[in-house]
Amino acid sequence: MTSQIRPDRLADTFVELAKMKRGGLVTFITAGDPDPTTSLALMKRLPQSGADIIELGMPFSDPMADGPAIQAASLRALKQGASLSQTLDMVSEFRTGDQRTPVILMGYFNPIYQYGTTRFVSDAVSAGVDGLILVDLPVEEDDELCDPARTAGLHWIRLVTPTTNDKRLAKVLQSASGFVYHVSIAGITGTRSASTDSIDDAISRLRAHTALPLAVGFGIKDPAQVRAVTASADAAVVGSAIVSEIKNNLDGQDRPLPTLLDNVCSLVSKLASGVRL
């Protein structure tokens, strides 16, 4: 039995989106990229720029499911001394000013394993984290973190991919909560994009298996794609495009230019127009 923490910001957000009859925008940034201060300032401005849910990357030295943009973001953050405890502090700071926007942590297992799984789950709940996406923890490894995280009331956002066959789907969805993240291509982040048809097909297939909200990510770069995806799915996830815009606003030493916050937020607003009329 799992007891969801209250408030259940993710559930509330999807109920709200349904009432407004629009899709949601999930925006990804890497915690501490390009530096802790800028990253927190950006995170604070994401909701007012149109982000419905914030996906925050936990930097890792070896992000094997990520493309060049997000790999570079991780390395920039680590160079500035990013760590898992700093990521959790960032969420706590964010929560002092925003009790409403769901925050999902995305990353790889090793930093959490070193931090201590039990300690991490408890600190994540205290910091105001709503859910987790762990790239390298498939359902076969649920006892590592999924089970303790669900018990503590954190959502476990399951990744479903084009290779997840029907036989496997039921098993994968069993412990899913919050929403289901459809990875639209077999590949890494920020590279190819799936066709609208293949996304629509995948969403119909998933709807038949789960009542959870469905988000689509990988290869979504512009407002038109956000609009197309949310015609069938409940939310669109944009990561590499935002992270690339951060990179476009750095100087030669990876220090933020004064334009960074405004330019990144302006991109987020444009993306958000894809889920608004």
Add this chain to the structure above:
Amino acid sequence: MATDSDVTEKLESYRSGPDERGHFGIFGGRFVAETLMPLVLELEAAYAAACESPEFQEAFDYYAEHYIGRPSPLHFARSLTEALGGAKVYFKRDELNHTGAHKINNTLGQILLARRMGKSRIIAETGAGQHGVATATVCALFDLPCVVYMGATDIERQAPNVFRMKLLGAEVIPVTSGTGTLKDAMNDALRDWVANVEDTFYIIGTVAGPHPYPAMVRDFQSVIGRETREQILSAEGRLPDALVACIGGGSNAMGLFHPFLDDPVRMIGVEAGGLGVDTDKHAASLTGGRPGVLHGNRTYLLQNDDGQINDAHSISAGLDYPGIGPEHSWLHDVGRVEYVSVTDTEALDAFQMCCQTEGIIPALEPAHALAHVRKLAPELQKDQIIVMNMCGRGDKDIFTVADALGIDL
């Protein structure tokens, strides 16, 4: 008081792992992205079926004999034994294999499996280039396209192997992501696999990665230990007292050790101590690391307090990996195998000694094993026997050695 022997008594066999989830104790597992998970399961099923297939075993044996040149000899190193003044030292001569190292035992097994599975494209990662060459070789033999990921810095320092791979028809892709070393080459190979799930088979070069790779690579390499067992029984009429092998990821050591794990034979794995395990320039994951999760398995890793992976260092590019196979981590924790380390300098000394006493130019990897044999043999009685795996020849390393000795070629 609990001792190692208590653990020994509780285990019926050290050879029964992994369990059905790919675990050796707490190590191993399948820590991969969902996109790869169905492929990993498909591979597991295909490998299990191949193990039951006499045709598969026949094909492996045929190419092992006629193409690789197996069995490799077991050579009594008489001069070295006399020079060390202790136990008798034998070399298992896997450096005499086609392509000059043990790596081809594994690439042969995996490409036969890839063919059975109908895969039409092969990818691999490589550090020093030996696994890349061994993969490119079997791809040429079986006419399959081959893509090898290799760290940009390794490409620079291993130019001859890069050229070999190209001659064999492989495409060598320089890896600049992360720190541009073997671990990053493995990351990029995994990224390739995720993006080419339909037709691609990933030939991992060591006893690491998600289950079933650690067990499968071990099985293909166990031909080394099975032959050694027969050969030493025929030469000496008894099992050896000690086995010694170098360890990067640990495939040659696992292949030598595994058939002997339930016998009263001492086993020693030699890690690369680089400039010293008390510095930050070494590759000794067991001596200087702690358990973590990377590249699909839980194992000992060189990492910082935050779980970020550190770079490994060794004079031997083939040992330059911040992790180790999960079965070694388990054998370390249960105390069945001893793990030690030797430094770059000790390996260089052993390299030269081997050239001069035995007329064998060893690769820098087994030179590490030999450096430990030099310490161990004098401590043992003259009627005791050590078998060391000479897992690769040193032609590829002469430039590195010349450089380290300050000689301009």
